[in-house]
Structure formats: structure tokens, C-alpha cells
Amino acid sequence: MQTPEYFEFLNQAKIISGKKALEHIPIELDGFNSRKPLVVTSKAVSGAKLDRVLAKAFYDSNTIIGGIFDEVPEHSSFSLAKELSILFKGRGCDSIIAFGGGSVADVAKGVNIMVSEKNEDLLSFIGEGKVKTRLKPFVYIPVSYSDGTEMTNVACIDHRIIKSDFLYPDIIAMDPRATKGCCRECVVSTAMTALTHAIEASSVAHYNPVSDTYAHSAIQFIYENLAKGVKSLGNARAGLALANAAVMAGITFANAPAGLIHTIADALSSITGHNRGTMMGVLLPFGLEYKISKKLEIRGELLLALAGLDEYVKTPEKEMAVRSLGLIKNLIKSLKGALPEKLSDMKIPEYHLNEAAKIAFNASGKKYKEQVCLDVLQHAYEGKSFI
Amino acid sequence: MILPSYYEFCCRVKTISGQKALEKIPGALARMNSFRPMIITDKGVSGAGLIKLVSGAVGKKVKIGAIYDDVPADSDYKVVNAIAKIYRSKGCDSIIVVGGGSPIDTAKGVNILVSLGGNNLLDYCGSGSVKQKLKPLIAVPTTSGTGSEMTLVAVIADKDRNIKMAFPSYFLLPDIAVLDPRMTKTLPPFLTAPTGMDAFTHACEAYIGLAKNPLSDTSALQAIQLVSQNLLKVVKNPNDLNGRLALANASALAGLSFSNSMVGLVHNLGHATGGVCHVPHGACMSIFLPYGLEYNFHKVGDLIGDLLYPIAGAEVFAETPKKARPEKAVACIRQLNQDLHDATGGRHFRNLKEITDRSGKQLVPKETLPLIAKTAIGDGSKVYNTEEITYDDALMVLEHAYEGIPLNRKLIKKGGKGQKF
Amino acid sequence: MNINKYPEIKPGVKYIKKIYIAVMLFIVGRAMQAASRIDKTIKKEFEDLPDGFTFSLGILPNGPYMIVGKNEKGKVKYMGWNPAGKKLDLKMGIKNMEVAFLVFSFQESTTVAFAHDRFIVDGDLTNALAIVRVLDLVEVYLLPKIITKLAVKRYPKWSELSPVRKHINRILIYVRTFTV
Numbered sequence: 002m003q004t005p006e007y008f009e010f011l012n013q014a015k016i017i018s019g020k021k022a023l024e025h026i027p028i029e030l031d032g033f034n035s036r037k038p039l040v041v042t043s044k045a046v047s048g049a050k051l052d053r054v055l056a057k058a059f060y061d062s063n064t065i066i067g068g069i070f071d072e073v074p075e076h077s078s079f080s081l082a083k084e085l086s087i088l089f090k091g092r093g094c095d096s097i098i099a100f101g102g103g104s105v106a107d108v109a110k111g112v113n114i115m116v117s118e119k120n121e122d123l124l125s126f127i128g129e130g131k132v133k134t135r136l137k138p139f140v141y142i143p144v145s146y147s148d149g150t151e152m153t154n155v156a157c158i159d160h161r162i163i164k165s166d167f168l169y170p171d172i173i174a175m176d177p178r179a180t181k182g183c184c185r186e187c188v189v190s191t192a193m194t195a196l197t198h199a200i201e202a203s204s205v206a207h208y209n210p211v212s213d214t215y216a217h218s219a220i221q222f223i224y225e226n227l228a229k230g231v232k233s234l235g236n237a238r239a240g241l242a243l244a245n246a247a248v249m250a251g252i253t254f255a256n257a258p259a260g261l262i263h264t265i266a267d268a269l270s271s272i273t274g275h276n277r278g279t280m281m282g283v284l285l286p287f288g289l290e291y292k293i294s295k296k297l298e299i300r301g302e303l304l305l306a307l308a309g310l311d312e313y314v315k316t317p318e319k320e321m322a323v324r325s326l327g328l329i330k331n332l333i334k335s336l337k338g339a340l341p342e343k344l345s346d347m348k349i350p351e352y353h354l355n356e357a358a359k360i361a362f363n364a365s366g367k368k369y370k371e372q373v374c375l376d377v378l379q380h381a382y383e384g385k386s387f388i
Numbered sequence: 389m390i391l392p393s394y395y396e397f398c399c400r401v402k403t404i405s406g407q408k409a410l411e412k413i414p415g416a417l418a419r420m421n422s423f424r425p426m427i428i429t430d431k432g433v434s435g436a437g438l439i440k441l442v443s444g445a446v447g448k449k450v451k452i453g454a455i456y457d458d459v460p461a462d463s464d465y466k467v468v469n470a471i472a473k474i475y476r477s478k479g480c481d482s483i484i485v486v487g488g489g490s491p492i493d494t495a496k497g498v499n500i501l502v503s504l505g506g507n508n509l510l511d512y513c514g515s516g517s518v519k520q521k522l523k524p525l526i527a528v529p530t531t532s533g534t535g536s537e538m539t540l541v542a543v544i545a546d547k548d549r550n551i552k553m554a555f556p557s558y559f560l561l562p563d564i565a566v567l568d569p570r571m572t573k574t575l576p577p578f579l580t581a582p583t584g585m586d587a588f589t590h591a592c593e594a595y596i597g598l599a600k601n602p603l604s605d606t607s608a609l610q611a612i613q614l615v616s617q618n619l620l621k622v623v624k625n626p627n628d629l630n631g632r633l634a635l636a637n638a639s640a641l642a643g644l645s646f647s648n649s650m651v652g653l654v655h656n657l658g659h660a661t662g663g664v665c666h667v668p669h670g671a672c673m674s675i676f677l678p679y680g681l682e683y684n685f686h687k688v689g690d691l692i693g694d695l696l697y698p699i700a701g702a703e704v705f706a707e708t709p710k711k712a713r714p715e716k717a718v719a720c721i722r723q724l725n726q727d728l729h730d731a732t733g734g735r736h737f738r739n740l741k742e743i744t745d746r747s748g749k750q751l752v753p754k755e756t757l758p759l760i761a762k763t764a765i766g767d768g769s770k771v772y773n774t775e776e777i778t779y780d781d782a783l784m785v786l787e788h789a790y791e792g793i794p795l796n797r798k799l800i801k802k803g804g805k806g807q808k809f
Numbered sequence: 810m811n812i813n814k815y816p817e818i819k820p821g822v823k824y825i826k827k828i829y830i831a832v833m834l835f836i837v838g839r840a841m842q843a844a845s846r847i848d849k850t851i852k853k854e855f856e857d858l859p860d861g862f863t864f865s866l867g868i869l870p871n872g873p874y875m876i877v878g879k880n881e882k883g884k885v886k887y888m889g890w891n892p893a894g895k896k897l898d899l900k901m902g903i904k905n906m907e908v909a910f911l912v913f914s915f916q917e918s919t920t921v922a923f924a925h926d927r928f929i930v931d932g933d934l935t936n937a938l939a940i941v942r943v944l945d946l947v948e949v950y951l952l953p954k955i956i957t958k959l960a961v962k963r964y965p966k967w968s969e970l971s972p973v974r975k976h977i978n979r980i981l982i983y984v985r986t987f988t989v
């Protein structure tokens with residue numbers, strides 16, 4: 002095991018996971034001296050009557066729900082954040098609960114900045130490190146869909162990024178009632194985002210033993226539970242395990258620079274409007290293959306996380322990366338078509354690839370060469386192997 | 389991977405680790421709007437010249453408000469009150485604590501007073517009295533063992549009433565733990581060995597304890613691997629800075645693991661032996677660890693078998709049939725203790741019988757074993773051990789540990805096989 | 810935005826669960842008092858606690874509670890359900906009603922609930938452990954073996970607790986719990 006020369010790591014959130022986790026939220030909030038949260042969520046949650054489950058979970062406590070706003074659309078906006086901050090102040094709330102994935106958490110973070118910094122101009126916080134004060138207690142309740150940023154220090158509102166360590170949730174409460182799979186697409190997209198983030202965060206170049214502990218748990222949970230979770234969406238155990246994976250992967254992702262596959266997927270999905278997680282899933286095997294073909298090292302421990310101790314110790318070190326790739330390919334095969342095999346299956350016009358490669362190159366701060374990005378994209382488009 | 393039906397995990401400490409990590413402190417303070425830290429430490433640390441090193445790295449960029457270097461070996465609430473007074477009179481706005489368990493506990497106590505007001509720590513006794521963010525606290529550990537930089541509880545003594553008070557609150561967690569190998573470089577081998585074994589024990593007990601969870605599991609395995617690969621090396625070559633850093637990382641990882649999963653029989657007996665006979669904590673850990681594993685074979689044998697990989701490496705793990713792995717893991721730990729014993733010229737102890745103080749006096753006479761067993765029953769860590777521990781059980785294990793012979797497992801009263809989490 | 814669409818929600822009360830738990834607490838409290846006079850081990854545990862020691866076990870944040878204490882003569886007494894105005898040396902709280910229901914309907918044992926961080930202990934941990942041991946033993950008496958086995962780490966062997974002693978004690982504890 003190598004010794005890292007230098008690393009930093011932070012996980013701000015207290016994680017609670019399992020049976021009746023929602024019922025624990027009042028006492029956790031009480032630990033912050035908070036008694037009146039505003040709940041921000043979407044129709045996907047209230048449609049499944051989960052808002053009522055949450056309200057019931059607060060029975061017999063002293064915690065009043067300041068309101069449940071369940072109309073966050075798929076894309077968050079500054080205007081919505083502003084309206085919600087008025088609701089927050091009007092009701093005299095003292096904390097925020099984001100119940101749901103993606104835009105729900107983004108908007109909640111925006112609201113939290115406005116009410117904590119006492120500044121209506123959310124635009125002035127765009128960028129990194131503009132938030133200066135500790136924010137109100139922020140609870141994130143994961144559902145089966147996550148875009149991989151809810152648990153991080155980033156909020157994306159109207160396609161603008163606000164980044165600050167103060168944005169990390171204080172509490173993440175995973176409850177099997179909330180994390181049951183909603184649809185195959187969501188489950189697969191969430192898992193592929195997490196898998197890509199976890200694998201890329203535990204790369205050779207950025208060896209970080211603390212981050213590794215989160216990444217390895219995430220990879221293992223996905224490998225063991227994804228097929229089950231996709232096959233039977235009602236499987237509460239698999240749902241909870243996948244939510245755990247998403248949270249852990251998100252935390253490592255926030256502590257590591259964005260990897261090649263993430264960056265390319267992000268670029269292509271911003272052009273085409275396709276779901277980013279699905280994109281990562283399609284690109285993941287090709288990206289890994291590329292790294293193997295270029296002899297860029299892939300951590301042997303990846304195999305440990307995927308296959309477990311017994312198989313890991315039997316595999317010669319040289320074969321570990323290829324073996325890991327094989328397992329990931331098998332995993333994707335076992336999803337039986339829930340994930341497209343190649344980009345061309347997604348009806349993406351080929352000329353978008355060049356554009357995506359250019360964006361990825363710039364987004365990575367010129368770290369990932371345009372030609373490299375394009376190479377990976379083209380292979381993924383045709384479904385052509387690197388090896 | 390085991391997903392417990394319910395678990396909680398919290399470690400809000402930002403870890404900054406590496407060569408020259410100390411130099412990152414001023415920037416970190418500035419991000420928390422602090423510019424005048426107080427340094428809290430003990431005489432041993434300042435005597436070893438470590439405070440000079442810290443102030444050298446920090447003092448160029450921020451003004452150090454005050455230095456208190458007289459924390460006693462057992463943190464005391466009166467000392468806490470006194471330090472808080474100095475902090476206020478010097479107009480400090482944050483705390484940097486340098487040292488092991490006692491200074492870190494003391495600093496946590498000071499932080500309660502200077503953040504929430506008041507002159508007496510006793511006013512904040514009991515859980516639930518600290519419910520808001522405190523002043524910035526940066527911990528710089530110097531021992532690579534206790535993991536106190538990652539734990540949320542402050543244990544502070546009231547010597548008049550002869551009790552130890554626990555102040556548990558997530559707000560007591562340091563904001564930042566700074567792991568710099570220069571801080572542990574001067575720790576002599578005979579102290580490095582037991583403190584390393586303390587971290588080792590935290591990780592092992594966290595991995596087999598009742599409150600284990602996925603994150604405590606992976607961090608425990610990492611910690612064990614780091615200790616196994618580096619402890620003996622560093623004890624033999626104290627200037628191995630890379631090894632020192634690895635041990636500091638291991639200690640922090642083990643700390644974050646056990647503070648979220650708790651410890652079991654080893655610490656149960658260790659706390660009791662330490663309390664009754666004043667044996668250093670690390671010495672107890674090295675001796676009891678093999679027994680703590682053996683005692684739980686019938687409940688969590690498979691988990692103990694897993695430990696063989698980080699302890700002995702892939703080859704040994706692959707060679708050993710599944711059934712034999714738990715015993716092999718224990719044998720490897722006994723061998724490590726023996727190797728450390730040899731490398732320190734006999735100053736690393738293998739059994740209770742051979743523990744002596746500096747004057748050569750035996751610290752744990754056989755007559756004290758019943759008293760130790762009785763004390764152990766009142767210690768909290770037994771709750772998290774998978775098998776029940778009664779007075780008779782504790783005494784039985786103690787008698788084995790006294791001689792240093794493997795546990796006769798026929799004597800364990802088994803409350804069922806296998807353990808669900 | 811029409812804010813009336815998103816009204817404030819005051820926490821309700823789950824009456825049935827609350828009553829069930831209150832009854833269970835009452836039974837356990839009374840059983841502790843009864844058992845402390847009949848079972849030697851429990852008697853010994855209480856003797857080791859300081860005189861006048863009083864503790865509460867309850868559900869956070871609003872109850873119900875049970876209070877048990879030792880009076881000046883060292884006799885263990887169930888002291889009702891209301892902690893108001895009582896000087897408590899030890900407060901043991903279960904974090905919420907649903908979890909308390911898991912515990913008192915024997916879906917999650919006391920030990921496991923402890924390991925799951927579902928309890929908050931305010932006071933000396935050594936004393937809290939003594940109380941947990943007493944609770945374990947009281948469960949052994951009150952419940953059929955098949956349930957208790959799930960709840961305690963090690964069910965007392967016949968050799969440790971003779972069958973005669975167990976059954977006679979069990980009957981005595983039942984009688985005293987519900988009569989005296």
C-alpha cells in the first residue's frame with residue numbers, strides 16, 4: 002500500500018441509514034437547536050405519498066414542519082429559490098430539509114444561502130468560496146434518484162455553479178421507505194453516476210486513504226445490489242444499499258478532482274440534454290478500457306471492492322485491471338438493456354462528439370486532451386473496443 | 389458488504405495529512421475567520437521541541453495569542469477553567485491543540501467554555517448541553533494511537549469527587565485534524581509500539597463490534613493494513629518519515645472507525661486494568677487484543693478471518709483455508725507483539741505478568757485480577773462486544789492474559805453462534 | 810406562490826403506540842420492583858447502586874416515562890410515570906416513539922438498539938449498564954424464552970439459573986407486578 006504524500010478530506014454530514022431513519026430527524030435537528038424545518042421536495046415524492054410518511058415521522062416530537070413545498074421542477078431556478086426564501090422567512094423556519102434528488106437539493110441549498118447570509122442576491126454567490134458564514138442546518142433525504150451532487154459542496158441553479166464547503170448537508174437520512182426504486186432508468190442512472198465517481202475518485206494519482214474508505218464501500222454496494230435493485234424495484238434492502246452507495250460516492254467525488262469519464266459525460270449531456278448518469282454508464286467501460294490500453298494504472302483495489310477478498314488475493318496484480326473491467330461489463334450486461342450499449346443507440350448526432358470533446362477539454366482546465374476525449378467518445382459511439 | 393438494519397456515522401473532522409501539513413494551518417484558520425489561535429499542549433510535547441515547530445510553521449502568518457503547555461496527564465476540569473481564563477484575557481479566537489488524548493480532551497473542554505460562556509465547566513455536564521457551533525479547533529496529534537482527534541467525546545476528570553465526566557457532542561469534534569510526520573518523529577520506539585497497537589486495536593474492535601457499519605468497516609481495514617505494514621518498520625527505524633505518516637493516517641482512520649462503531653472486550657479489560665493498576669493504555673491493548681478476538685470467534689469468526697488479509701497480506705490470506713483464517717490472524721498479532729518486544733529490547737510487553745514500571749516493579753500482581761474483572765463489568769465498552777461478558781468471563785480472560793497463553797476456548801460460555809447486525 | 814398550499818404541520822400524536830408503550834413501561838417498572846425482592850442477581854445489582862439512586866427510562870422528547878429508584882432503606886420502588894420534580898441521577902431516553910415501539914414489541918432488542926445508537930444516556934454510564942443488565946434479566950422473567958433469546962446476548966443457562974428458581978421466581982414476579 003502506497004503512502005500518500007499529501008491529502009485532505011472532509012465529510013461534513015452525519016449519516017443515518019436504515020429502519021425508521023426519518024423518525025430520527027427531529028432529534029438530530031434538536032441537536033442543532035432547530036425546531037422548525039422547511040421541507041423542499043418534488044411531485045415525485047409527494048406522488049408516492051412520501052411527504053405524508055415524513056410528516057407522520059415527526060409525530061410525538063416537538064418539531065413543527067414549516068411547510069412542505071412539493072413543486073420543485075426538474076431544473077432549479079433563482080426565482081424559485083427566492084420565492085422559497087420568502088416562504089421560509091414568513092413561517093419563521095430555522096432549518097431546511099431537501100427530500101429528493103437533483104434540483105430539489107440545489108434549490109434548497111440556494112434558499113439556505115439566501116436566508117443564512119441574509120442576502121437576496123443569490124447571483125452574487127456564483128463561483129467558489131463566496132459563501133462566508135455557516136448556514137442553517139441542512140438535512141438531505143435521498144430517494145432512488147440522485148445526480149451525484151446533492152451530498153456535495155456544490156449547488157447548480159439555472160446552470161450556474163455555487164461551490165462552498167458550507168453547502169455540505171449536515172445530516173443525510175436514508176430510510177428504506179424513501180429509497181425504494183422509482184423506475185429502472187433512475188436506479189441505473191444513479192448507480193452509474195456513483196460507480197463512475199467512486200472509481201475515478203480512488204485513482205492512482207490521487208491516492209487518499211480516507212476517501213478510499215467511502216469509495217470502496219460505494220463500489221461494493223453497487224456491485225452487490227444493482228442487478229437486484231433494477232430487477233425488483235420494490236426491494237427495500239437493495240434500494241437502501243444503492244442509496245448508501247450514492248451518498249458515499251458523492252462524498253468522495255466532492256473530495257477529488259473530476260475524472261475523465263465524468264468530465265466527458267458532463268459535456269455531452271449538457272449538449273444533448275440526455276441524463277448524465279446514463280451517459281456515464283455508457284462511457285464507463287470505454288473510459289476504463291482506454292486507461293488500460295494506455296497503461297494508465299487502475300487501482301488494484303478496485304477488484305477488491307468489486308469481487309471481494311477471496312478472488313482479489315488469487316488474481317495476479319497485472320490482471321487486476323482487466324478483470325475489474327470484465328466484472329463491470331458483466332454488471333452492465335446483467336441490467337438487460339436498462340442502459341444503452343453505445344452512444345449511437347441514444348440517437349446522438351455524431352457531430353456532437355467533437356463539440357463535447359472541446360467542452361470537456363476546457364472544463365477540465367486543459368487536463369484531458371481534446372483528442373483523448375474524442376477518442377473515448379468515438380469508441381463509445383460505435384461500441385468499438387480499445388483492446 | 390454488511391449493511392446494518394440501522395446505523396449512524398459522523399466524522400465532521402477535516403483531515404489534512406502529509407509532509408508539511410502544519411504549514412496549511414494559517415490558511416485553514418483564515419477560512420474560518422480566525423487569526424489569533426491559542427496553543428494548548430503538555431510539558432512532554434513542548435519539551436520535545438514540537439511547539440517550536442508548530443509556532444514556526446504557523447507563527448509566520450498568524451499571531452499566536454497564547455501558549456499553555458501544562459496540561460496534566462489526566463485532563464482536569466480546574467485546568468480547563470484556568471485555560472479558558474487565559475484564552476479570554478489574551479483575546480484568542482481559536483484553539484490549536486498539540487498532543488495526545490489528555491490535551492485534546494482538555495482543549496475540547498476549553499472550547500465549550502470559551503464558546504458558550506461561563507467560568508466553570510461543570511455547568512455543562514450531561515449530554516445535550518452543547519448544541520451549537522463552537523470556536524474553531526484544530527488538533528495536531530503527536531502519538532499516532534488514541535485517535536482522539538476523531539472522537540466527539542471529551543473525558544474530563546473531577547479529582548475532588550474522583551470521577552470522570554464525559555461530554556458527548558458532535559460540536560466537540562475538532563474542525564480539522566492535521567497529521568504531520570514531524571510531530572510523531574521524536575516518539576521513542578518503546579512508546580511508538582504500544583500506541584500503534586492501540587490504533588490497531590481500535591480498528592479490529594470496530595470491525596467486529598456490534599455497532600459496525602460500512603464506513604467503519606472500510607476505514608478499519610485500511611487502518612489495520614497501514615499499521616501492519618509500517619509499525620515494526622518504524623519501531624526499527626524511527627526516522628522513517630513515510631512510515632510515521634502512514635501510522636498517523638492509520639491512527640486517524642482507526643479513530644474515525646471506532647468512534648462510529650465503538651470498541652469491545654479489549655478496551656473493556658484495558659480500561660479496567662489501566663484504572664486499577666495504572667498501566668499505560670497501549671500496553672494493555674497489545675496484550676488483550678489477541679484475546680478480544682479469540683473470545684468472539686464463535687460469533688464473528690468470518691469477520692475475524694477477513695482481518696487476516698490486511699494483517700498478513702494477500703499471499704498468506706490466499707494460502708490459508710477459510711476455516712483457519714481467524715486463528716492465523718490471531719497468531720500473526722501474537723507474532724507482531726513478539727517482534728515488537730524484540731525490537732524494543734523487551735520494553736514492549738507480551739503479557740500482564742511482565743509489565744513493570746521504570747523502577748522494575750511489577751504493575752499487575754496476580755492478586756489484582758479479581759478487582760480488575762469487577763471494574764471491567766462496569767465499563768461501557770462491554771455493551772458493544774458481541775458476546776456477553778460477566779465477571780467470571782472477564783476473570784477467565786485476565787488469567788490467560790496474565791500468563792500470555794492462548795485462550796482456552798472451551799471455557800467461553802457461548803450465547804449462540806453467528807451475529808446479525 | 811400561493812403559500813396556503815403549503816401549510817404548517819404541527820406534530821400529531823400516535824395514541825395507540827403511546828399507550829402501548831406506557832403500559833409496557835409500567836409493567837417493566839413494576840417488574841423491576843418485584844424482581845429486586847426475589848432475584849438475587851437483581852438484588853445485588855441494586856445494592857451496588859448508591860442509596861437514593863433514581864433513574865428514568867422514557868421516550869424522547871415527550872414521554873411516556875417510568876421512574877424507578879431506591880428509597881432511604883435501600884428498597885427498590887417503581888415511582889410512577891412522571892419525572893417532573895424528581896431528582897434523577899440517570900436519564901435513559903429512547904430517541905423516538907417508533908424506535909421505542911420497535912424495542913417494546915421486541916423487533917429490535919435492547920442490546921441492538923443500544924448498538925444502533927438509539928438511546929441517549931444522561932448520567933453515569935456504569936450505572937446505566939447496571940440498569941441494562943437488570944432490564945435484560947427482567948425480560949428473561951417476563952417473556953417466553955423464544956422472544957428473550959433474541960433480545961439478550963446470552964440467555965442464562967439452566968446451570969446458572971436453576972429451572973426451579975426460574976419458574977418460581979417468574980411466578981412470584983408476575984404476581985407481584987400485577988398485584989401489590
Ligand SMILES: [Fe+2]
Pocket residue numbers: 534586589590655669673
Ligand atoms: Fe484505545
